[in-house]
Amino acid sequence: MLHFAPSSTGSLIALGLCFLLVCIFEFANGFHDTANAVATVIYTNSLKPRVAVVWSGLMNLLGVILGGIAVAYALVELLPPDVLTPPNGNPAVPMLVALFGTALAWNLFTWWFGIPNSSSHCTIGALIGIAIGDSFIHARDLGHSVDWSQIWKVLRALAISPLLGFFLAGLLYLVIRAVVRMPALYTPPKPNEAPNPIVRALLILTCTSVSFSHGSNDGQKSIGLIMLTIIGLMPATFAMNPAHPTDRAHLAQIALSSRPLIAQYDRYSFKPDALASIDRLGTPSNPATPSEVRGDVYEILSGLRAVSANPAASGQEKHDAARLAADLRPDVEYAPYWVRILSALCLGIGTMVGYRRIVHTLGEGIGKQHLTPAQGAASELVGAGLIASAGYTGLPVSTTHIITSGVAGTMVAAGSGINMKMLAKIALAWVFTLPVTITVAATVFYVLS
Numbered sequence: 001m002l003h004f005a006p007s008s009t010g011s012l013i014a015l016g017l018c019f020l021l022v023c024i025f026e027f028a029n030g031f032h033d034t035a036n037a038v039a040t041v042i043y044t045n046s047l048k049p050r051v052a053v054v055w056s057g058l059m060n061l062l063g064v065i066l067g068g069i070a071v072a073y074a075l076v077e078l079l080p081p082d083v084l085t086p087p088n089g090n091p092a093v094p095m096l097v098a099l100f101g102t103a104l105a106w107n108l109f110t111w112w113f114g115i116p117n118s119s120s121h122c123t124i125g126a127l128i129g130i131a132i133g134d135s136f137i138h139a140r141d142l143g144h145s146v147d148w149s150q151i152w153k154v155l156r157a158l159a160i161s162p163l164l165g166f167f168l169a170g171l172l173y174l175v176i177r178a179v180v181r182m183p184a185l186y187t188p189p190k191p192n193e194a195p196n197p198i199v200r201a202l203l204i205l206t207c208t209s210v211s212f213s214h215g216s217n218d219g220q221k222s223i224g225l226i227m228l229t230i231i232g233l234m235p236a237t238f239a240m241n242p243a244h245p246t247d248r249a250h251l252a253q254i255a256l257s258s259r260p261l262i263a264q265y266d267r268y269s270f271k272p273d274a275l276a277s278i279d280r281l282g283t284p285s286n287p288a289t290p291s292e293v294r295g296d297v298y299e300i301l302s303g304l305r306a307v308s309a310n311p312a313a314s315g316q317e318k319h320d321a322a323r324l325a326a327d328l329r330p331d332v333e334y335a336p337y338w339v340r341i342l343s344a345l346c347l348g349i350g351t352m353v354g355y356r357r358i359v360h361t362l363g364e365g366i367g368k369q370h371l372t373p374a375q376g377a378a379s380e381l382v383g384a385g386l387i388a389s390a391g392y393t394g395l396p397v398s399t400t401h402i403i404t405s406g407v408a409g410t411m412v413a414a415g416s417g418i419n420m421k422m423l424a425k426i427a428l429a430w431v432f433t434l435p436v437t438i439t440v441a442a443t444v445f446y447v448l449s
Contacts, residue, residue: 063215
């Protein structure tokens with residue numbers, strides 16, 4: 001079993017490498033996800049590639065800054081509390097290596113073949129794999145050691161959103177075709193020829209909306225991952241929210257109020273740890289370090305989520321659990337502005353380098369005929385709406401899958417037909433992403449831990 005003393009040179013090097021990995025992963029995320037936002041404006045010659053990716057990067061940055069952090073920590077909470085903050089004080093190096101190594105490898109593999117794959121899918125699969133690997137390490141029952149209610153909540157959003165993208169984009173395309181009589185909207189772009197000014201303005205608008213909504217959702221995912229890493233690097237500084245000074249008496253009050261609910265309704269294997277954390281936090285004079293307090297807060301949050309997911313709890317008890325969790329979260333769930341900016345920069349730079357493969361796939365690979373401006377606009381408008389609404393409700397969705405399915409929906413609505421070979425590639429990547437990333441991440445985490 002690998003052990004890293006918190007202050008050792010080896011642990012600092014390992015965590016530094018993890019920080020580099022998360023930046024590279026977000027850079028690779030730009031290959032896939034942000035490329036969807038610029039695909040239409042570049043493919044139709046509405047904007048020059050460099051102008052498009054710089055503009056998209058600015059809108060991503062704005063979306064990241066204004067989008068909140070609900071999605072960021074919806075993903076973080078897929079991990080068991082003892083993985084988030086190891087109880088022996090060791091940095092979470094095995095978790096970070098398993099997470100970023102797995103997601104990055106699968107991202108690069110699919111990008112190399114020009115397959116629009118979801119970075120969100122990769123990340124979520126790796127997080128689930130780590131949770132399962134942790135259960136094996138501690139010989140826990142999978143049914144009561146992994147927070148399946150949180151996992152199903154995330155997976156439902158991932159599964160439903162592409163279907164909505166397909167049908168709503170197809171419907172919007174039909175509405176546009178019935179209402180707007182402008183031949184330029186329904187004509188595939190000609191090489192090196194800019195479209196009609198009105199069409200161009202429309203496509204720039206849809207590119208802007210997708211870029212902003214992407215930042216408000218996908219950008220948040222990288223925020224959560226970066227925060228996991230910097231907390232491991234500098235726990236004394238970042239374990240607790242510096243902008244939200246911890247009042248131990250207030251934490252003690254919340255912890256003690258949580259005890260009856262967790263004692264009665266928590267069905268998971270972490271219940272004894274949550275109760276022990278309540279006892280520690282319930283003593284304001286306890287000289288715990290910021291990392292230890294953070295660990296106790298996450299144990300209690302895990303117990304409160306179990307209360308909310310237990311059908312035996314009444315509506316009022318679930319409401320009380322949600323209120324107590326909301327009171328606890330600001331102490332441990334936050335993101336400095338420099339983390340948001342770093343996330344947006346990594347995404348934007350990745351888009352500038354690797355957008356070409358995905359642009360070609362979306363423009364020419366999904367349908368039997370080339371993409372028209374109306375099809376691109378319909379798929380991006382629907383995608384922006386779905387992504388933005390999910391970002392503000394705390395549900396992670398895949399920009400890649402929504403935009404890709406939206407393009408496919410417009411192709412069907414237009415009678416253009418679907419390129420079944422490319423569709424099969426995308427479907428296979430969608431089907432295999434979760435099993436592959438879960439298995440690899442679980443194995444890597446188990447071996448390292």
